[in-house]
Amino acid sequence: MTPAAYTATEGGALLVVAIVLPVIGMLAIFALGLRRAERIAYLVLPGGLLVALAIAADVARSGAAVTYVLGGWQPPLGIALRADGLSVTLMVLTAVVLCAVGLVARGSFSTPTDKAEARSPMVFWTLILGLWCALNTVFLGQDLFNLFVALELLTFSAVPLVCLDGRRETLQAALRYLLFALIGSVLYLMGAALLYGAYGTLDLAGLRLLARNDLATSVALGLMIAGLMAKAALFPLHLWLPPAHAGAPAAASAVLSALVVKAPFFIILRLWFDVAPQPANAMAAQMLAWLGIASILFCSVMALRQARLKLMIAYSTVAQLGYLFLMFPLAMASDAPTAWESVGWTGGVLQLVSHALAKASMFLAAGLIAEALGHDRIENLDGAMSVVPISVAAFGLAGLSLMGLPPSGGFVAKLMLLTAATETANWWIAAAILMGGILAASYVFRVLNRAMAAPSSNFACKASIPLYRELTVLGLAICAVVLGFVPLQPFAFLGIGRVGLP
Amino acid sequence: MISSTALYGLCAAGLVAIGLYGLVLHPTPLRKVIAFNLLGSGTFIFFGVAARRGAAAGLLADPVPQAMVITGIVVAFAATAVAVALLLRLAESGGSTLDPGAPDPQDDRPS
Incomplete structure (x- = not known):
């Protein structure tokens, strides 16, 4: 051994x-x-x-x-x-x-x-x-146990960020976030215990060599992925995310939505493609994709119905996270020699990166808009364009990526996922990607429409925003747009170190 | 005659079941926190069972899972502390600590 x-x-x-x-x-x-x-x-x-x-x-x-x-x-x-x-x-x-x-x-x-x-x-x-x-x-x-400790560190740093201003709702949101995260980590830890009992190691490369396709391994991986799903806010375990991410101060929301929820997803990727005995279970892959589809459709509609800008962006995070889970059946069904050379896998990873940039920019822009106007009710956003034009522009550019319109990283990512879905005849996934794009366009344009309206007569600007802050937000949104110029094919760089693990 | 390892395994499963039940179905946050601790204890006993079976090298007892359990206990303790601190703040802010769902839509302060 x-x-x-x-x-x-x-x-x-x-x-x-x-x-x-x-x-x-x-x-x-x-x-x-x-x-x-x-x-x-x-x-x-x-x-x-x-x-x-x-x-x-x-x-x-x-x-x-x-x-x-x-x-x-x-x-x-x-x-x-x-x-x-x-x-x-x-x-x-x-x-x-x-x-x-x-x-x-x-x-x-x-x-x-x-x-x-x-x-x-x-x-x-x-x-x-x-x-x-x-x-x-x-x-x-x-090492899977090392990753568990890292996930806990992440939770303990993220939860207090949610309730930084100490308002009652944010405390409640933080507590709910913590409880969801704790269920997730205990399930993950239980899976790790089972894997250790079966193989005597928690090292990823070691497990990759040893993993057998048996019941214990499937149950262990199932428990771990279920736990990570709760942390990554996959439908129906997303309930904690909208109040937590909407209640946090804008700078913290940006980090939570852009990066923190991606970490558990990254570990799911590791488990699925690096540890699970190949070929992976096709039914499990389909189930993850179905939950992803449910996330996209349900939470996009929820985003459309929100009255508050930050809640809308938070629901959009859950919807965009759903796209990530589409990659499992797509990468499996592809005829590329390895998963990371498939179009579906690359599209999923690109979606992760472009969403991180776009969502960080969007939350920061929303924060600046709220600071300038003194509120973030979508209904009364009129006049935002005259006060913080650069932030509104950044919001729009980031919105391009969420909708999947060219030129943007989100466009390339969704096009790759769509190509993979049609190539592998996963028509439901293709339909969900298209529907998700239309819904995202509706909620982004709903905000832009209000923000660009002429200010009403009793409009008052609450605070002036220094230019460098607005330009930073715009910079992030431009990064998300520039990602749209990458070639439409699997990148060798992402596959480095993954072929023939040590 | 049931072996001691199997007995520990069953104990762990029982604790996990009680903990999960409490964590998912109890409406009061303090009970959820206690249920989380039960759930954690069950998981740690699982590690103990793995250690007893000495899967790594055929030893009498494998020390690695015990090291993991110690780390796990520290993490669970920290998690409990954070949860209780949040609960205390919530109780200080007045009203019920029950999870009410989404934040109040009437409140339009910028966040």
Whole structure:
């Protein structure tokens, strides 16, 4: 029972830096004084972005995964960190989104030098760094128990962000979020216990070699994926998401919607394509896709019915997450030699990336609009265009990606999913993708329509928004649009390190 | 004669069943938190069973799952602390702590 050994690669120590750097920032905030939280975060954020880019460059140059074996102890006893093409892509995405959120949050979470320190800025910056550490661990971890700890870290950082302003509804939303997340993690842990009992290792590469297609493995993977579904807010386990993401401050909502819900999905991808004995269960794949379809249709309609801008965006998050789950039957039915060379898989991953950029931009834009107008009722958004035109433009550009209109990352992603669905004769999935696009167009245009209307007579601007904040939001939306110019084919980069796992 | 491993396994299954029932069906948050702890305990006993079976190397008892259980207990403790802290804040803010569903649509303060 000796799974293949990992060999540490040259730049492997950078992976540790990527995880430890945010933790150092957190500790520095406590050690150097809470007043300096923001300044410390502004040192750590670009530093982390550089580390993520360096790892990405390393992976691109060598064309192989970057690996680090902690303490030189080989799995199954030790723990390995490994960055393949997919995890590096998500790490860079995380760093970019967090840096942008950091810039926009400057207005809402600063501590002026002449005032006493407030709690919410300190908590915000500390938790953002905690989230980052957890996300990087999720993307790099190669051990199922290690991933469990990372998921818990993520939950504990995300839940307080939801109730940062301490209003009663947000406390309730946070509690509900926490309870859903806890059910999810216990189910995940139970699956991990079963897998350990059956194979004696929780290392991903080891499990990949050992996994048999038997009842224990299926039950274990089923439990883990069900638990992760609750954390990733797949219909019908999405009930916690809209109040939690809508109640959080806009900067926090952006991180929660863009990144936090993607981490459990990433682990589902790992379990499904890296651990589960192939060929995977076709019925389970179909079921995930059906739940995805239900998410898309049900939550798009719910988004259309919301009176509040942030609730609408939160429901749209659940709908867009549904698209991710369409990739399982599509990748299985494709005749590509490996899943990650199939159009469906690539479309799903591209949807993940483009949604992260578009949704972060949309939530931040909604936050700026609400700050300028003093409310976020969709009915009374008229005049927004005259006060915060750049934010409204960013909202519209991000909306392109959600609708799947060209040119945008969402367009390419949905086109790839649609192509895969028609190629593999999954007509229901194709129909759902098209319906989802139409519904998304309806809810985005409903907002734009109001925002571009002439202001009413008693219109008053509550606050002026500095230009750099609006430009940052626009920058994120433009990133989501630029993704639309990638070639319509599976990318070699995403497959790096996935062929012939160690 | 039932083996001790099987007995522990059944115990774990029973705890998980009670915990899941409480977590999903009880309306009061405090009971949900307690149910989560039961559910967690059941899961930890599962790890104990895995350790007893010594799946890794045919040892008398495998130490790795025990290390995992310790980590798991710490995580569950932290989760309970966060949940109770949230509950306390909720109780301080007045009114019932029951989960009422979606936030109040009448409230139009920016969030």
